[in-house]
Amino acid sequence: MPTFYENRQLVTPGDLLAEGNYVAGENTFKEEGKLYASCVGMVEYSERRVNVVALKAFYTPKVGDTVIGKVTDVTMGGWIIDIDAPYPSLLRASDVMERSYRPQKDELTSIYDVGDLLIAKIVSYDRTRDPLLTVREPGLGKITRGQIVEITPTKIPRVIGRKGSMISIIKSETGCHVLLGQNGTVLVRGKTPEEERLAIMAIRKIESESHTSGLTNRVTEMLKKEKEGESKND
Amino acid sequence: MTKKEAKMIDKDGVRADGRKPDELRPTKIEVGVLNNADGSAYIEQGKNKILAAVYGPHEVHPKHLALPHRSRLRCRYHMAPFSVDERKSPAPSRREVELSKVIREALEPSIFLEYYPRTSIDLFIEVLQAHGGTRCAGITVASLALADAGIPMRDLTAACAAGKVEGQLVLDLTDQEDKKGEADVPLAYMPNLDAVTLLQMDGQLTLEEFEKTISLSLEGCKQLYLLQKEALKVKYVAVKEDIEE
The missing domain is CATH 3.30.1370.10 (K Homology domain, type 1)
Structure with missing residues (x-):
C-alpha cells in the first residue's frame, strides 16, 4: 500500500495520494483502488485512513454543530438565518416561545429582527432539507455584545x-x-x-x-x- | 493588399513571435486575486488576459432552476468591450453564449456537483484582452478559481489548442495563426484522470495530422497543469518560508 506524499504536505485536487487498502477520508475520493485529493490542503495519513485538511473551504452544515448566523428574513412561522453555508437555515417560532405560537398575536420581529446575530445549534439537516436550528439551550440566542x-x-x-x-x-x-x-x-x-x-x-x-x-x-x-x-x- | 504577406513560420521553424512549433506562450497564473468572490484566478497567456471568479455553492435564484439531485453550474464567458482591436458590444454575442456552454460542459465532469443538491455555482470568465485561444485559457483559469473557492473536484482541468499553420503542426495558436492557419483543435484535459472534457475542431486535417495535433495539445495541457498546481500552492508556500527564515 504505497503512499505518495509526506504527512502534512501540500496537495491540490487530482493528486494521487495512496493506492490500495486505504479508506477515503475528508476531501478525498477513491477510484479503481486509487485515492485522490479533491481540495487544496494538507494530507494526513493514519493507519487506514487518508484525510486532506482543506486550506480554503466553505461550511457544510452538520447536525449538532454550534453556529453563529444572521437573521436575513422573518416569515410566517419563524426566521431565515444565514449561516454562511450553501443552504439557508430555519429557526421556528415555536422553538423560541415558552407557550404555543399564535401567528395572529405574536410579533416575531420583537423577538429577533432582520440583522440580529444569533448563536444557534443545528438540530436537523440532510441533502433534501435545509438545516433547522434551535436556540433552546443554555448559551444560545441573540448576541448583544462583542x-x-x-x-x-x-x-x-x-x-x-x-x-x-x-x-x-x-x-x-x-x-x-x-x-x-x-x-x-x-x-x-x-x-x-x-x-x-x-x-x-x-x-x-x-x-x-x-x-x-x-x-x-x-x-x-x-x-x-x-x-x-x-x-x-x- | 500587400503583394507578399509576411510568413507565419520561417524556414527554421520559428514562429512569428519567436516560439518553436511545440512551445506554449509564456504563461503567468495568479490565484485568489479578488476579495469579494468566493474563489478567483487570473491568467496571462501570451497577450491573453483573463479573469475568472466563482460564487457559491449557494441558493439558486430564480428558485425553479434548482436541481434536486445536483448543484447547477452556471457559466458566463464574456469579452470586455476593450478586449479586441475594434470595440466589441458588451452584450453577449452568439459566440460568447456558445463558449459559455462548452466551457461549462468542459468543467462539469471535474466537479463533485452531486455533493450539493439544490444549489448553484456561478462562474464568471471575463476576457480583458484577447489574442487567440481564450476559450482554452478561460477553462484553465476557471478550474483554478473553482479550486480556490474550496469546491471539491476530481482534478484540475487544463486546456490548450493545437493546429496547422502553413502546413506545420503547432501548439497554442495566437489570433493571427488561428485566423490564417488551416486548422485549430482546442482541447481540455484532466491529466491525473487522463480524461478529455472538450474537443473541437475548426478547419481540415488528415486523420494522421489530427492524431498528432491531439498529442501535441495533450502535452501542452500537461505543462499548463504543472503551472496550475504551482499557482495554487504558491500562496501557502510563501507564508511557510517566511516563518522558517
Whole structure:
C-alpha cells in the first residue's frame, strides 16, 4: 500500500495520494483502488485512513454543530438565518416561545429582527432539507455584545488547538471570551476594545499560518509582545 | 493588399513571435486575486488576459432552476468591450453564449456537483484582452478559481489548442495563426484522470495530422497543469518560508 506524499504536505485536487487498502477520508475520493485529493490542503495519513485538511473551504452544515448566523428574513412561522453555508437555515417560532405560537398575536420581529446575530445549534439537516436550528439551550440566542471574526471553517480546529491549548492561551492572554461557531464565525467578547483587538489579531494569525508548525508558540509570543507594547504606550 | 504577406513560420521553424512549433506562450497564473468572490484566478497567456471568479455553492435564484439531485453550474464567458482591436458590444454575442456552454460542459465532469443538491455555482470568465485561444485559457483559469473557492473536484482541468499553420503542426495558436492557419483543435484535459472534457475542431486535417495535433495539445495541457498546481500552492508556500527564515 504505497503512499505518495509526506504527512502534512501540500496537495491540490487530482493528486494521487495512496493506492490500495486505504479508506477515503475528508476531501478525498477513491477510484479503481486509487485515492485522490479533491481540495487544496494538507494530507494526513493514519493507519487506514487518508484525510486532506482543506486550506480554503466553505461550511457544510452538520447536525449538532454550534453556529453563529444572521437573521436575513422573518416569515410566517419563524426566521431565515444565514449561516454562511450553501443552504439557508430555519429557526421556528415555536422553538423560541415558552407557550404555543399564535401567528395572529405574536410579533416575531420583537423577538429577533432582520440583522440580529444569533448563536444557534443545528438540530436537523440532510441533502433534501435545509438545516433547522434551535436556540433552546443554555448559551444560545441573540448576541448583544462583542466582535465577529470570519475565518475558513476548516481552521476552527486549529484555533482550538490540541486539547484546547490554543484557545486557552488566547483567552488567558487577552482576557477575552471567545466563542467559536463551527461555520467559521467567531465571537470575541472582552472588557475593552483593545482586548478584543488582540484576540482578533491572534485569530487572524492562526488563519493565515494554519499550515505551519510551532504556531502555538508564535501566537503566545506575539500576544506577549503586543501587550508589552501597549503598556509602554500607556 | 500587400503583394507578399509576411510568413507565419520561417524556414527554421520559428514562429512569428519567436516560439518553436511545440512551445506554449509564456504563461503567468495568479490565484485568489479578488476579495469579494468566493474563489478567483487570473491568467496571462501570451497577450491573453483573463479573469475568472466563482460564487457559491449557494441558493439558486430564480428558485425553479434548482436541481434536486445536483448543484447547477452556471457559466458566463464574456469579452470586455476593450478586449479586441475594434470595440466589441458588451452584450453577449452568439459566440460568447456558445463558449459559455462548452466551457461549462468542459468543467462539469471535474466537479463533485452531486455533493450539493439544490444549489448553484456561478462562474464568471471575463476576457480583458484577447489574442487567440481564450476559450482554452478561460477553462484553465476557471478550474483554478473553482479550486480556490474550496469546491471539491476530481482534478484540475487544463486546456490548450493545437493546429496547422502553413502546413506545420503547432501548439497554442495566437489570433493571427488561428485566423490564417488551416486548422485549430482546442482541447481540455484532466491529466491525473487522463480524461478529455472538450474537443473541437475548426478547419481540415488528415486523420494522421489530427492524431498528432491531439498529442501535441495533450502535452501542452500537461505543462499548463504543472503551472496550475504551482499557482495554487504558491500562496501557502510563501507564508511557510517566511516563518522558517
